[in-house]
Amino acid sequence: MSSIVDEITLESATNFRGRIALAALTGRKLHLKNVHADDNISPGLRPHEAAILKLLQLVSEDIEIKVSANNTNVIINPGLLLGCKDKLVFECPTTRGISYYLEFLCMICYFFSFPLNIKLMGVTNHTLDPSVNSFFIAISSFQKRVNLPVLSVNVEARGLLPDGGGSVTVTSPVVKKIEPFTILNTGKIYKLRGSAFSCHVTKNFVVRMISQIREIFNHVLSDVYIYEDVCGKEKAGKSTGFGVELVAETFLGTIITRILLLEQ
Secondary structure (H helix, E strand, C coil): CCCCCCEEEEECCCCHHHHHHHHHHHCCEEEEECCCCCCCCCCCCCHHHHHHHHHHHHCEECCEEEECCCCCCEEEECCEECCCCCCEEEECCCCCCHHHHHHHHHHHHHHCCCCEEEEEEECCECCCCCCHHHHHHHHHHHHHHCCCCCCEEEEEECCECCCECEEEEEEECCCCCCCCCCCCCCCCEEEEEEEEEEECCCHHHHHHHHHHHHHHHCCCCCCEEEEEEEECHHHCCCCCEEEEEEEEEECCCCEEEEEEEEEC
């Protein structure tokens, strides 16, 4: 019988979050080499990747992380996934949206010793990631299908590029057992939901967006509902912009999300 390798060495930053999550869950030491080493202008960890390491440290105990001077080599010696004894606050770099960090937390939060309870600050609607609202709808649908407790996500304020200012509180319980599951088919789309939102922008943009969306989708779907979300000063973050979040649901319960974001 072959023995389990104590340390895993991998090249590049491919599937960065997935590799780190698996190392944390299995307790195996991980060595990542040549992280963005081929970038002549800015080699090494990106701000959002460094933030993932800080986030893992925040919810872990007895973890050891070493980063080389040029930021291209990372050694992670995982500890105990402790979770949140008290409510935590984490500032997310604006190079990626808050859902980028949420996706990482979803990989590990059910295995914490204490329930997840954290406030994430940053960009809720990013061009590179799903919006926090659409991510929550998609992940909660999936969690219900596989009999997992639904993640609680409360968007207290939207935050757009470039300055962010969004605020999201996330809570989730710890589970004792996760049953295996199989999902093979997505099914056909039968309804569409969504929101047209604006931050520090007149409501006229929202009304026009809803009208155009209905004009397109009413020809192919009978169940279409888009609501207005005009954010006031307290919930509009630091930047100006507007956009649309669309969520389609199939007969088998599969959720498909899309977002269009325009910054002024």
